[in-house]
Amino acid sequence: MSDVAELTSALEYHVANTLGWLDLRPLQRASISPVRSGADCLLIAPTAGGKTEAASFPVLSRMVDEGWQGLSVVYVAPLKALLNNLLPRLEQYTAWLGRRVALWHGDIGDGPRRAILSEPPDILLTTPESLEAMLVSRRVDHRLLFRGLRVVIADEIHSFAAGDRGWHLVAVLERIQRIADHRFQRIGLSATLGNPDDVLAWYQGSNAAAGVAGEVVAAGDPPSAPDVTLDYVGSTENAAVVISALHAGEKRLVFCESRTQAEELAFELRAHGVTTFISHSSLSLDERRQSEKAFAEARDCVIVSTSTLELGIDIGDLDRMIQLDSPRSVGSFLQRMGRTGRRAGGSRNALFLATEHETFLRAAGLLQLWGTGFVEPVTPPPSPRHLAAQQFLALALQERRFARGTWRKWWSSSPVMDDGEEVLDYLIAQGFLAADGGWLFIGPAAEKAFGGRNFLELLSTFIADLELSVAHGRKEIGGVSPISLNAPVLRGEKPLLLAGRAWKVVAVDWQRHRVDVEPEIDRGKVRWSSEPMPESFQMVRARRDVLLGAAPPVSLTQRATKVLASVREGWSERVDRDGLVLVRGTNEVELWSMAGLKAHETLAAALPAGFEARSTNEAIRFSTQFDAAILRRSVLDSALPFIAADSVSGLKFSAALPADLARATLAERFVDRPHAAEVARTSIVNRRQRQGDQ
Structure with a gap:
């Protein structure tokens, strides 16, 4: 076996002679020793830092030098398009060593799947949902397929960890661990993380309890200072005029915050004679692939996208990133800006085009927060009880039956199953699981709720709107x-x-x-349903800082400078350096606490009975009898935001939970006690509503 600090010799030869690389990138060099040692690793580098190779090169070296056979590596990613994009690179790397890689997700047909099952590849590219499908399918011998698994690589792990798909992934991995012959290594990849140690510990799961070492590996020179400009254009139509006039001959990627906005901008750009492509989740697979392929091969063009192109899909050398309005987090902005400056001699850049005063202020606040070096911590949503219900039902499908007394062995000590006993009791009582002599199997209620199309709905952790x-x-x-x-x-x-x-x-x-x-020729309209998004305390407070005079560390156009002055003037009665502003009007009282929707709803839940409150990200509105002293006396330790009964339908698998437990799950995901407490103890500046502001 070669030195643990080096790659296997055949791979080193091809890296130097086939790829023509003079050296590895910093993360690729730094990851060799920890990955080859078998430690669980979280590999972090700036966008385009070579993270895929940082994981795959030392893993392939282990595969060759240790003689792994059969399916030994699973590579999971949050997007099918990302996996499609990775396949050619990994096909090249594995072919050098006489190994194979294959792709399995929802768009892969029965023929390629049968080929994988008859002769498993060394590396399988897939999604968490497809992993689950393999476990529960009657056509897949999951014990035979996964018994030789040695490594699981999770790409864009911050995307998983921030939502229920992450809980689903780690729960599925624990079930695979139970049927595998070896304890497999877990490797995560990310470009933007504010709390890498926490994310690695979450991803390790039972490996940490088993004593598997964990190591965060971060390397790569900090990227040079980017060129960031904030402008105000006033409408989507005006944004199209600006984009069509700027950077002719260059490839431009424009991010929009909604599918509707993306559609409108793409139509307007084409009306201005700009070669325009579009990508979002409601376009057909063929339409998206054609757009992304054509954009990758073209030069003087624009591709308009929602967050679908935020992650590491390769769309070729990109000259400019343009943001219509503002993303909702610094991490998202860093991902998007990281699409630029990848080519030698290029530099990172971003142009913000705000279409409204409200979105201009949001962009200014985000850029102010980014200038402080802040990146949001990635925190898995608490209380994944609905995922516990899903996992019990999926296990019953996988094993056809399981013993009630041994269910904990399938998930070790995974937090997904913290409330497993209570959830399991409900599933049995309501007929989702049937019991016979200590064995549990799929019951009639589960067949009715989730049994359609071979339990397809049970394999996805998110609810898709009807289209x-x-x-x-x-x-x-x-x-x-x-x-x-x-x-x-x-x-x-x-x-x-x-x-x-x-x-x-x-x-x-x-x-x-x-x-x-x-x-048709005339411009049309399109809409998709959407709900107000809660923003973080830091994002909303950064807007307050801008209103009080903080200057975002970016270039402002003349238009932007004028709008910033106008916005500050318009908000002058709602912010104050000496404290939070309480505005008393004839019909209501407004507290401009600017702490985010979650903190505001938590405060509202702590108010005494009879005090009604309505919240936004910026303010809480009370009836006129409200007194600020009530905030000082509020008890926040047990406060939980109110969740309407019909809101539970937005929680996937809520049908398999008791109604009160489903509401509690949603409430615990919407609580923000620390920042609610900060609002409650902050001094308040009282003002009267000006005439004409009714």
């Missing part, structure tokens, strides 16, 4: 929400907007969820 498929002839374009199909659209009087083009509706089949269209 109708839109097609022109035999070509599927994408999907739209039913709210887009109002009477004028259905009558063909107003066009529908999709894939950056206008379409006239010619027929709707509500039973098949299909809309047939034909091309």
Whole structure:
């Protein structure tokens, strides 16, 4: 076996002679020893720092030098497009060593899947949902497939850890660990993390209890100072004018904060003669692939995207990143800006184009917070009880039955199952699991709630909104929400907007969820359902800092400078250096605490009975009898935001939880006691509502 600090000799030869690399990048060099030692690792480097190779090169070296056979490495990523993008690179690397890699996700057909099962590859690229599907499928011998597993690599791990897909992933890994012959190594990859040690400990799971070492490996020179500009354009139409006039001959990636905004901007850019492509989650797979491939090969063009292109999908050398309005976190901004400056001699850059005063202030606050060096910690959502219910049902499908007294062995000490006993009792009592002599198996209630299409709904941890498929002839374009199909659209009087083009509706089949269209010239409209997003305390407070005079460390255009002065003037009665502003009006009292929706809802929950409150990210509104002293007396230790009964439907698998436990789960995910307490103890400046401000 070669020195643990080096790659296996055949791989070193090809890195030098086939790739023509004179040396490895810093993270790639720094990761060799810890990865080859078998330690669980979290590998962190700036975007384009070579993280995939930092993990795969030493893992391939272990594979060759230690003689691994069969499926020994699983590589999971949050997006199918990212896996598709990685496949050619890993095919090249494995071929050098006489090894193979294969792809398995929802878009892969039965033929390639049968080939994988008959002759498993050395590395399998997949998603957590597909891993679960392999475990529960009657066509897959999961014990045979996963028994030789040695390593699991999780790409873009911050994306997993921030939501329920992360809890699902670590729970599925514990089930695979139980059937594998070896305790497998866990490697995570990320570019932006504020709390890497916490994320690594979460990802390690039972490995930490078993004594497997964990190491955060961060390397790479800090990127040079980027060129960031904030501008105000006032509308999507004006944004298209600015983008069409700037940086001719360059490749530009424009991020939008909604699918609707992306569609409108793409249409306007094409109207200005700009070669424009578009990518978002409601476009068909074929439409997205064509856009991303054409953009990667073109030069003088723009691709308009939602967050779908935020992660590490390769779309070629990019010259400019343009942000319409503002993302909701510093981490998201860093990911997006990191798409630029990858080419030798290039530099990172970002141009913000705000379309409203509100989104201008949000962008200014984000850039102010970014200038302080802050990056949000990634915290898995608490109380994943609904995932515990899903895991019990999935285990029953996987094993056909399991013994009630031994269920804990399947998940070791995973926090996913902290309330497992209570959840299990409910599943049995309600018929989701049937019991027979100490054995548990799928019951009639589970068949009714989740049994459609071979329990497909049980394998996904998120709820997808209902969309109708839109097609022109035999070509599927994408999907739209039913709210887009109002009477004028259905009558063909107003066009529908999709894939950056206008379409006239010619027929709707509500039973098949299909809309047939034909091309139209006039600009159309499209809408998808959305809900207000809670923002972090730090993001909202950064806006307050800007309103009180803090200057974002970026270039401001003349328009932006004027708008910033106007915004500060408009907010002058709602912010004060001496404390939080309480404005008394005729009909209500407004506390401009600017602490984020979660902190405000937590405060509202701690108020005595009879005091009603309505919250936004910036303010809490009370009835006129409110007195600030009530805040000082509020008891926050047990305060939980109110969750309406019908809100529980937004929690996947809530049907398999008691109603009160489902509401408690949502409430515990919406609580922010530390920042609610900070608001409660901060001094308050009292003001009267000015006449005319009603």
